[in-house]
Amino acid sequence: MSKTAFITGAASGIGLATARALYARGWTLAMADINTEALRQLTFDWDHARVTCYPLDVCNQAQFSHALTDFTARHNGQLNLLFNCAGILSIGRFEAISAERHQQIMNINVMGVINGCQAAFPFLKATPGALVVNMSSASATYGIPGLASYSASKFAVSGLTEALQLEWEKYDINVCDVMPPFVSTPMLNEQAESAPVLKRLGVHLNADDVAKAVVRQTESAKTHRTVSLHFGLLYQLGQLSPRSITRAMVRMLNR
Template sequence: MGNILITGAASGIGAATARLFHARGWKVGLLDINHAALASLAAELGGVWHAELDVIDPVAVQAALADFTALHHGQLRLLFNCAGILQCGNFEQIEMAEHARIVQINVLGLLQMTHAAFPYLKATPNAQVINMGSASGLYGVPHLASYSASKFAVRGLTEALELEWCKHDIRVGDLMPPFVRTPMVFSQRFEAPVMRRLGVKLTAEDIAAVAWQQAQGSAVHRPISLQFKLMYWSGQITPQWLNRLIMGWLSRE
């Protein structure tokens, strides 16, 4: 068993992951900006440790990590960077402030959490970071441009740290699902054509189950669903022009 600290834990994938790891005996820490939903989940799980957190606030990030790890002898077995936001739509019709917010939370927030967590991970045998990636990090997705760009950044960071931190006995990997039935996806006012064509078939519980598998393994990238696995592995060997053709067809209005 171990301890896991989850960002974006109040709902969706983060909450499903918290429930699963808690049920299997792990010590769970919950972080989210939504205080009411976070407190409700913490109570559901028997009063587990939780703290309201904006992941782009560096001082709050440092404090949250220090508080949680103080309960576990300064150690952190698993950091799950799950916090993230999405805005679907035509790129030019989305306010620049919203594009910036996507990058701040999905990239800068993840960077800050991971950077601040390093000393606690290093102090823990078999420590691990799981980043919430996306199928959108395989090839740029129309109508999800800034979100897709943020997940390319997550993919690059994951690959770099997986190599860099192996000397510290810290494994780093990401989960790469296509669209998941979560409040974040269902709250979108614009339905991207690729979402309509591929469908939204996965549940938060499906992703939590894969997070559990990742916690026992060492994959750098873990594509999720048979449909995307085929796209992912074929994308490793097919030329870029073919990948572009496929994505263009999936995104056709």
């Protein structure tokens, strides 16, 4: 029997790249996204015995529960992997972004992950060696100017990941995340504005690079898995250095 994965934000970017990577490895997938028409088109020639598409607003707990219940009912009530990938971003000065947009970022990026974990818990608990992978970011290491609420949302995801990793280990559920720096995806490429940090660091990753990191998590999970050698080294340095050094580095990059 193939392993099962439920992926949010699966119609584009990292979610789609991960779905393709797992599908190629024989997994059975639930691909969930608010854009169901895109999902249907993208999976038109896939084996529909192994792929089920679900309309999903991750902020809607009832919708999340319904999709997971339906999918797991087809697979003995079990779920090997929940990949909480859905997320949004707005680059710009904090005061120039509307309160409604800040709220939307927190709702999707944070409550979407919480809703997914809550809805999936009984099915993960029923599955030996189950795994949750949350989509975090390099911006969870220090608040990034121009991405203030996005950074805040990823700090929340990082904290939730750490807490659930400890809470759920007694159920044999591993909870982890992936932490890439800037990735060339529609979410980033369609931004109307940029940020000094983005201009200085550049974009050197694509969705497939992050998908490979997610696959590595399914093989050998680390609570926080960095993506890219450069950021991995910076992350390790940040763990050993005083917070003031990280702050100085971010300030320099923001000039």
